[in-house]
Amino acid sequence: MSQDVLTKETNRRQLQQIISGLSDGVMLAEVDQTILWANDAALTMHGVSEVEALGANTEEYAQRFALRYRNNHPLALENYPLSRVAAGEAFSDVVVEVTPTADEHRSWVHRLRSLVLTDAQGEPELLVLILSDATEWASAEQRFEKTFNANPAPAVICRLSDLRYIKVNQGFLEMTGYNRDQVIGRSVYELDVLEQAERKDLAVQRLSEGATIPQMQAELRLPEGGSKLVIVAGQPLDMNEEDCMLFSFTDLEPRRKAEIALRQSEERFAKSFRLTPVPTLVCSAANRQVVDINEAFMNITGFISEELIGKAIEDINFIDSAQACAQLFATLEKAGNVDGQDLKVRKKGSEVIDCVVSADTVIIQDVPCYLLVMMNITERKRSELELVAAIEEVMQDASWFSQTLIEKLANAKSVSSPNLPNVAFTDLTARERDVLGLICEGLADKEIASRLKLAPNTVRNHVATVYSKLGVHSRSAAIVWARERGLFAGELRVKSKK
Incomplete structure (x- = not known):
């Protein structure tokens, strides 16, 4: 072995001894991409215990380990980190997901950087990959990603270095109608989430400082x-070692629309309340204090609004009967509404008028109130009473009128007597029915006695009993009672005056 080769091997052994104990993973390869060695940390990051398990070179490594980028795109062989460093490319922060082809259920995330060792002449001698285990970091990022996307609260994230949006969740897209491509990559100046903000100067300053935006x-x-209309807030955060700002939003548009609808509804109510010709009063349900009265109410009672508003109904004493007043509000508290209750209302100056009152519960500015609507029936009642008196007078002798006129008078009287006694024709005895039938024919007591061959006193007793059972006090009332029930329609005799 030559001295140069020996020196080279010695240097490599010394290098291996230096890096073997590092927590970062280190892989060494020849310039031809032959994998020479890996420390324990690098082997552990691949789930193996020997360097041979990594493969002899990049091609075998790719057969044993599938690499994907974080966007789930698989790496082609020429893009594997060892291929890139062999091609002379330098990189410092490549993040890949590593999955053993023999066990697709296991995977790790590696962050890699490259290093090329050169010889004395500056020629590439050894390729180095330095790996750090980013699995926990990626898992945390994945959890954040899932949480961010699943969060129904609208949100976007912008990178502070260039103020461009890098993430947007479904809540923001649904709230605004933007699609993802219309947001990602755009700057905060193009899609201004702080437009017309209450304290925009403060928000812009905090954004430039990377500080919390209230x-x-x-x-x-x-x-x-x-x-x-939204509420926006900003929270600084770190993503992939980059300073970012998370903007979150609350949609105030439904509230604004509800407020507008409520305001319009209250305006319509106020206009109808003022313009309606029916006397109307509004009082608080809690303490019965008068909230408002309309022009028609003032016209009918003679009061003006300053005399009533803010005062309790009981203190005004405009309902003549305290018992009727208590009954009215007791019904309102129990049922929430009243339909057609007769009341005597005291006008300013102590004059009393007859009214029919209907009432309902309404909510005005979030406060439960009672709306009282009144109809003055004083003239109608007076007319009805006069009509009934006239009918009583003229029907003392029904024989002077035609059958048609008697029926009309009977019907007119029945209008003012809507509550019929709770008695049936069959409740009368046979003799009492005969007597009632002859009364309806217009016969006097003596004529009835002659027709039925009874003593006059006996007839008078039968007539009195009939009156008592029918709840009437006169012959005309008895005739009206019978006509209301369609009795003796064919027996009403028409007499002409002699």
Whole structure:
């Protein structure tokens, strides 16, 4: 063996002794890519115990270990790290996933850099690959990637060195309508996530410093035009040993739309409340204090808003009966609404009017309130009472009227007497039914006594019993009761005045 060869072998042994104990993996190869040696760390990173298991050269190594980039693209043979260093390429941070072809369920992630040792004449003498185990780092990055993509909160990540977006999750794409290619690679100046931010100067300063950006409102421009109201915040983080900023967002657009809809709804309610000709009052459900009254209410009662707003219904005393007032609000508290309750309402100056009140529960500015709608029926009640009195008077002698007129009068009277006594025609005895039928024919007590061949006192007793059972107090009322039920329609006799 020549002295040069001996010296060369001695130097290699010394080099192997120096690097054998390093925690980083080291592989040595000839210029022709023949694998010479690997330290224990490099062997462990491949799951083998002897250098022969790595293969004799790059080609055999590629047969035993499949290499992929982190984007899952497989490496061609010429792109294997040993091939690249043999071709004279220098690299310092190549990350690959290494999988044994004999066991695809195992894999490691290596970060590699190259080194070429030269001889005294400067010619390449030995190829060196220095490996570090990045499996744990890659696993953590993969977990972050999955978490980032699965997080429903919209987010993007930009690299601070050039302020370009390098990651975007599905939440951001769904919120904005952008696709991934419209975001990745663009700068924060092109897709400005801080546009119209409340404290944009502070946000820009923090971004340039790589410091936390506090939450603030901003307008996010959309790809199809328009914008979306969001809350944006920035959090610095390290990715692949690069300083980055994670922007996260909260979509405020649904809240803004809800607020606009609520405001428009309240405006429509306010307009209808003011313009409706029906007297209307709004009071708080909690303490029954008057919140608002409309013009129609002021017209009918004589009060003005300053006299009522802020005061409790009970203190105003505009409902004439305290018992009716208590019943109204007790029903509202239990059922939430009231439909057509009769109330006597006291106007300013103590005049009392008859009203029908309907009420419902409404929410105004997040506060439960009662909406009371009133209809003045004073004139109608007065007219009905006068009509009933007139009917009572003229029907004292039904024989003076035609059958048609009697039916119309009976029907008119029934309008003002909607609550019929809870009694049936069959509740009367046969004799009482006969008496009622003759009353409906317009016969007086003496004529009934003659027709039925009964004593006048007996007829009067039967008539009194009929009145009592029917809940009436006059012949006309008894006739109305019978006509309301379609009784004796064919027996009503028409008499002409002699």
